Amino acid sequence: MTVAWFGWIATAVQTASYFVPSTSMLKKTQAAAALLWLAYGIRMGANPVIVANLIVGGAALLTALRTRNATTNSPQFLTRPETEATLSGD
Secondary structure (H helix, E strand, O other): OOHHHHHHHHHHHHHHHHHOOOHHHHHHHHHHHHHHHHHHHHHHOOHHHHHHHHHHHHHHHHHHHHHHHHHHOOHHHHOOHHHHHHHHOO
């Protein structure tokens, strides 16, 4: 695979991220695109591309994890009406 293909594939994945149905999937798709751009930067020896995509990919992964943890640890999760009924034995 030539170096240019990494760039074209990264472009396609990055563009596809704008069409995913959820924020969680958006962040994962953007992280995947950043990894492809990182591979492109490494193969090209382009330090700005490498550093930029380490930052972007890291931010996408961290915010995806933070969003997931916030959702599963949310007090609202424990206080939904159907959950209260289940917990009280009704």
